Amino acid sequence: MSPNTSTVTNPNQALWEKGDFTRIAATMRESADGLIDSLDITPGMKVLDLGAGDGTTALPAARLGADVLAVDIARNLVEAGNRRAQAAGLTNVRFQHGDATNLGDIADASFDLVVSIFGAMFAPKPFDVAKEMVRVTRPGGRIVMGNWIPNDPTLVAQILRISSAYSPPPPEGFISPMMWGVEANVIDRFTKAGVPAGKISFERDTYTFNAPVSPAAYVADFRNYYGPTMNAFAAAEQNGKATKLQGELEELFARQNKSEVAGATSIPATFLRVTVHV
Numbered sequence: 001m002s003p004n005t006s007t008v009t010n011p012n013q014a015l016w017e018k019g020d021f022t023r024i025a026a027t028m029r030e031s032a033d034g035l036i037d038s039l040d041i042t043p044g045m046k047v048l049d050l051g052a053g054d055g056t057t058a059l060p061a062a063r064l065g066a067d068v069l070a071v072d073i074a075r076n077l078v079e080a081g082n083r084r085a086q087a088a089g090l091t092n093v094r095f096q097h098g099d100a101t102n103l104g105d106i107a108d109a110s111f112d113l114v115v116s117i118f119g120a121m122f123a124p125k126p127f128d129v130a131k132e133m134v135r136v137t138r139p140g141g142r143i144v145m146g147n148w149i150p151n152d153p154t155l156v157a158q159i160l161r162i163s164s165a166y167s168p169p170p171p172e173g174f175i176s177p178m179m180w181g182v183e184a185n186v187i188d189r190f191t192k193a194g195v196p197a198g199k200i201s202f203e204r205d206t207y208t209f210n211a212p213v214s215p216a217a218y219v220a221d222f223r224n225y226y227g228p229t230m231n232a233f234a235a236a237e238q239n240g241k242a243t244k245l246q247g248e249l250e251e252l253f254a255r256q257n258k259s260e261v262a263g264a265t266s267i268p269a270t271f272l273r274v275t276v277h278v
């Protein structure tokens with residue numbers, strides 16, 4: 001059965017299987033390469049990529065010689081990741097289905113480095129996620145997260161801000177993924193998982209989205225393939241407001257586009273880079 005047509009009862013999984021994140025991930029590869037290059041990965045290092053998508057960070061880590069396990073909740077992305085690894089001839093990276101809130105039979109202390117770039121932040125139950133990331137990291141190992149920042153003026157926070165105005169209020173008790181972009185929350189979550197606050201550090205970093213299409217066509221890619229934006233459009237359509245949402249997003253993308261080439265889009269976005277020494 002195709003992953004997109006089978007019944008999924010976990011809304012978190014359904015959200016990410018709904019679209020095809022590979023279409024957006026394809027515009028994020030260059031920044032991922034740069035980020036992975038900065039992590040001092042050495043051959044044989046055991047790396048877990050959590051919320052790995054189709055391998056935007058897992059594949060470059062494997063190219064540096066790491067032994068990579070890439071875990072994601074979306075089965076279509078797990079399949080896409082394994083296909084990309086095979087096409088690249090990489091035998092030291094494996095994608096498997098899993099949930100960041102409960103890594104199941106992954107053994108304690110089994111990784112030197114846990115990487116989660118805009119991945120684990122999207123899982124519910126953030127305290128469970130922090131606990132699981134700490135549990136599977138060996139003492140002396142590291143966790144590196146990339147998290148979007150709420151109310152930041154750059155692209156992703158603004159897409160979410162605009163989209164939320166068209167979406168129904170979240171269910172009772174919902175914790176926004178963007179809360180992972182607030183330092184005090186990150187400290188709270190990791191200290192409750194047993195890490196002293198002094199071992200958690202932060203920096204602002206930049207990811208650049210590079211798409212070989214116009215800003216308006218790039219908005220259409222989000223509308224057609226990016227689960228959270230698909231949901232916002234579905235809600236807007238019910239209220240007859242889809243054209244207005246499209247217009248607001250097109251204005252945002254055009255305003256933030258730094259490309260001087262017609263028919264290309266290049267948009268830098270700020271994120272919070274978190275490093276935890278376990």
Ligand SMILES: C[S@@+](CC[C@H](N)C(=O)[O-])C[C@H]1O[C@@H](n2cnc3c(N)ncnc32)[C@H](O)[C@@H]1O
Nearest residue numbers: 016051052053056072073074099100119122123
């Ligand atoms: C914005 S994408 C980023 C993917 C990838 N890290 C990248 O940089 O391209 C978010 C990813 O988190 C995954 N995800 C969301 N909730 C998850 C969970 N509870 N457990 C594991 N993965 C999850 C989604 O399926 C999706 O692949």
